[in-house]
Amino acid sequence: MRERLARFMQGRYGVDQFSNFLTVAALFLLVIAFFIPVPRMRSGMNSLAVLVFAYSYYRILSRNHGRRYAEYQSFLKYSRQFRYYFQKKKSRMQQRRTHKIFRCPSCRQAIRIPRGKGKIAITCPKCHTEFIRRS
Ligand SMILES: [Zn+2]
Structure with a gap:
């Protein structure tokens, strides 16, 4: 079973921070959808979550490494300020003790x-x- 999975994943792009982000974002959308009272909006949000999931898995299973790596790089580029902001918050929280x-x-x-x-x-x-x- 494990061998079959390894063979299946051979040559495929695999997981990176961008696909992790997409998976978390999709879960987040599902949670939001759960609290939307309007049925049409809720199903729209669910569809969006499914699309984001699908894209995440499409990337993980893709054989086009160059393309996926380029996506990953632009993800890093556009999320840099965000990540920097949260890192700063985190280090402030740690420093508050001392x-x-x-x-x-x-x-x-x-x-x-x-x-x-x-x-x-x-x-x-x-x-x-x-x-x-x-x-
Ligand atoms: Zn001053």
């Missing part, structure tokens, strides 16, 4: 200060404004 992040009152620059240092004077590295905060 650091506090303040905004400079005059230039809005984010300044990271270690926690537990008491009341301290902070000098903005960008505009050199000094302000006092509890760390």
Whole structure:
């Protein structure tokens, strides 16, 4: 069985981040569809989810590697800002345990200060404004 699957997948493009994204997006659409009260809109959303699923599997099973790789690259290109935004959020969340992040009152620059240092004077590295905060 496993051998047959391996033979079936031979020469095919396989899974990449784009197909993972499509699969998740399709599931997301199905969940949204579940909550749509209008039957016609709901079935439209379901069809869209099925199409996205189908496209994801079409890509995974495709033998045209060049084309799929190009799609993957443009996916990476267009999702870069998104991914960057979430990475930044995630790293902020992790840093919150050990650091506090303040905004400079005059230039809005984010300044990271270690926690537990008491009341301290902070000098903005960008505009050199000094302000006092509890760390
Ligand atoms: Zn500043």
